[in-house]
Amino acid sequence: MAVITDVFEMILIDDDGDVIGKTTLQDSSIEVQVQANDVVGGRGGEVIGVLHSNRTTTINYNDISFxxxxxxxxxxxxxVTHAGIAYHMPKWYLAQDIGGATKITVEKTPATNHEMKIYKEDGQRVTGFSVSGNEVDFTSATPAVAIGESLEVKTYIYNTPAQTQEFFIDNKVFAKGVKAVLETLEVDESTETATHKIQYEFYKAIPDGNFTINTASERTAQAMGSSLRVIKPRTSTVVGIVKRIPIA
Structure with a gap:
């Protein structure tokens, strides 16, 4: 008896020929649903036939790799990859005597328009400070800041390096189609030996656009779930092919 024992591996190929490979899926499935209507007639309303009108195929998966x-x-x-700007997350600092002035040294060099926001422990916002390089000077700050006082820099804008990657979120732009190829193994149950590769190739599948990025306070890897809908080509009713490839 043959069984399927391994999660799919998957490659996605877009219209530009770019390939995304996924070999870290936690679980995955190909869900096929057929829309059918019963033909009912005769005494007692017996089902005397079934009319099939449509078949939908959905690829679901959870990937541990981001x-x-x-x-x-x-x-x-x-x-796109280029230098840009980003917001720094909140961090506490201790005011120190640096060169005879009350200062703190922040991690990143603030941008020219840094929009820095600093607060004392009692919630008072500090203004009137000056920024030079990574140093923040509180000589003329209001309210006054004493050496040894704890300050929370809630945020500031800093320049990012040229290797920074980004993309826009445009609510009028949606995912484009890709070719999806999924492969798993057929295993002989008695010998526990892989005998064939089972490969599903879908000519065009579109991400449904629904996905969740989970995070948690505990430092554990979080899977990201997503789905693709297989769609029909304009000139054919064939949406894909399934191959059973012997393993030599």
């Missing part, structure tokens, strides 16, 4: 390029594709966007 792929920035694939996230962009699901938004219908391409990743």
């Amino acid at each position: 792929d920035f390029e694939w996230v962009a594709k699901q938004f219908g966007q391409d990743v």
Whole structure:
């Protein structure tokens, strides 16, 4: 008896020939649903036939690997790489005597228009400070800041390096179609030996655009779930092919 024992591996090929490979799926499925209507007639309303009208195929998967390029594709966007700006997350600092002035040294060099926001422990917002390089000077700050005082820099804008990747989220742009190829193994149950590769090739599948990116306070890998809908080509009713390939 043959059984399917392994999760799919998957490659996605877009119209430009770019390929995204997925070999870290936690689970995956190909769900086929057929729309059918019963033909009812005769005494007692017996079912005397079934009329099939449509078949839909959906590829579902959860991937433990985070792929920035694939996230962009699901938004219908391409990743671009260039220097830019970003917001720094909140962090506490201790005011120190640096060169005879009350200062803190932040991690990133703030941008020219840094929009820095600083607060004391009691919630008072500090204004009137000056920024030079990575140093923030509180000589003229209001309210006054004392050496040894704790300050929370809630955010500021800093310049990112030229290797920074980004894409836009445009609510009028949606994911484009890809060719989806999924492969698993057929295993002989008695010998536990892989005998064939089972490969499903779908000529065009479109990400449904629904996905969830989970995070948690515990440092564990979080899977990202998504789905693709297989669609019919304009000139054919054939949406894909299934291959059973012997393993030599």
